Amino acid sequence: MFKPHKLAIIGLGHVGSAVLARAIACQLAAEIVCIDIKPEVAHGEAVDAVHSLSCSLVPGMKVYSGGFEECRDADVIICAAGPSIVPGQKMDRLILAKENIAVIRQVMGEVTKYTREAVFIMITNPLDITTYVAATEFDYPAGRLFGTGTTLETMRLKAIVGQHYHVNAADVQGYMLGEHGNSAFPAWSTVNIGGVPLKELDEFYDHAGELNLAEIGQEVVNTAYDVVQSKGWTNTGIAMGACRLAKAVLLDEHAVCPVSLPLKGEYGLTEVALSLPSVIGKNGVERRIPLHLPEEELALLKKSAESIRDVLRSNGVI
Numbered sequence: 001m002f003k004p005h006k007l008a009i010i011g012l013g014h015v016g017s018a019v020l021a022r023a024i025a026c027q028l029a030a031e032i033v034c035i036d037i038k039p040e041v042a043h044g045e046a047v048d049a050v051h052s053l054s055c056s057l058v059p060g061m062k063v064y065s066g067g068f069e070e071c072r073d074a075d076v077i078i079c080a081a082g083p084s085i086v087p088g089q090k091m092d093r094l095i096l097a098k099e100n101i102a103v104i105r106q107v108m109g110e111v112t113k114y115t116r117e118a119v120f121i122m123i124t125n126p127l128d129i130t131t132y133v134a135a136t137e138f139d140y141p142a143g144r145l146f147g148t149g150t151t152l153e154t155m156r157l158k159a160i161v162g163q164h165y166h167v168n169a170a171d172v173q174g175y176m177l178g179e180h181g182n183s184a185f186p187a188w189s190t191v192n193i194g195g196v197p198l199k200e201l202d203e204f205y206d207h208a209g210e211l212n213l214a215e216i217g218q219e220v221v222n223t224a225y226d227v228v229q230s231k232g233w234t235n236t237g238i239a240m241g242a243c244r245l246a247k248a249v250l251l252d253e254h255a256v257c258p259v260s261l262p263l264k265g266e267y268g269l270t271e272v273a274l275s276l277p278s279v280i281g282k283n284g285v286e287r288r289i290p291l292h293l294p295e296e297e298l299a300l301l302k303k304s305a306e307s308i309r310d311v312l313r314s315n316g317v318i
Helices: 014-025 039-052 068-073 093-111 127-137 151-165 198-204 213-231 236-250 295-314
Strands: 006-010 031-035 062-065 076-079 119-122 145-147 172-177 185-193 255-262 273-281 284-288
Touching: 006 014, 006 068, 014 031, 014 039, 014 236, 031 039, 031 068, 039 062, 068 093, 076 093, 076 236, 093 127, 119 127, 119 236, 127 145, 127 255, 127 273, 127 295, 145 273, 145 284, 151 172, 151 185, 151 213, 151 236, 151 255, 172 255, 172 273, 172 295, 185 198, 185 213, 185 295, 236 255, 236 273, 255 284, 273 295
Parallel strands: 006 031, 006 076, 031 062, 076 119, 119 145
Antiparallel strands: 145 255, 172 185, 255 273, 273 284
8 A cells, every 4th residue: 555755853943944844845755744842833833834835836745743653654754853052152063962862862762662663864963972872772773763964064065165166066976974063074085076086176177276175174064153153053954964865765765875873893983973975765774885085084084983982971872
């Protein structure tokens, strides 16, 4: 029997509401349920969304609010529960660890009463910390729970490089890897445009000046904090990234995206979750791609892993 796709969104704050808007705009699922610790917030977002569905630009969809029991038949769950960093705080997502570890343990305790079958996509920061906790403490099937990871940083990298060379950002290939946070780094060994490797880009594409690799890597990381200081939060980019990953699951695309998942010995690393390119299909992460990184990038990956591990240790997770 045919079953239309169902998406559950947990946490309808700035990020979750943006996920809802993008999911509707992208026609991601026939049925979307909004879940929040404040039922009135989920209700308000759902009703507001329903009123947008009478527009002829959007096909018939079902949007409503509900409790965690609505996860039982969801195909994909996107979790944006918990607070984010705000202006005036230290600009480091890792400061959220203690509070959001507790939030995610509560969320996962509720979700796993009803399902371990839905593919679960984590957005809650600090992303690699919450992903590690959720993936290792609740008997969720390997690969079915992963974090958006450096998907957003990679989108930002592609945008910046695309602008520099005056090309469509979608045609820039390459990854930001490691932590979704301050220790993320551009894997320049993976960057190309239309098959042209990094060292030859100046020869084939228009550009105004030199591509400063160190400055761009820092710009990608700092962009999030620029947005936070300017408007108070970030939500548009990460919402689109999460919907991109959900689509890869729902359409069984086998798309290659940099997402966060606990490592199982790749590069000799364990007891940490961080982002590597991964094949995303109907079962979630179906394969990890441990790239043959040059020495300097491998060192940055290990440094990023240690930064994440320090927070896991200090919060008693490992």
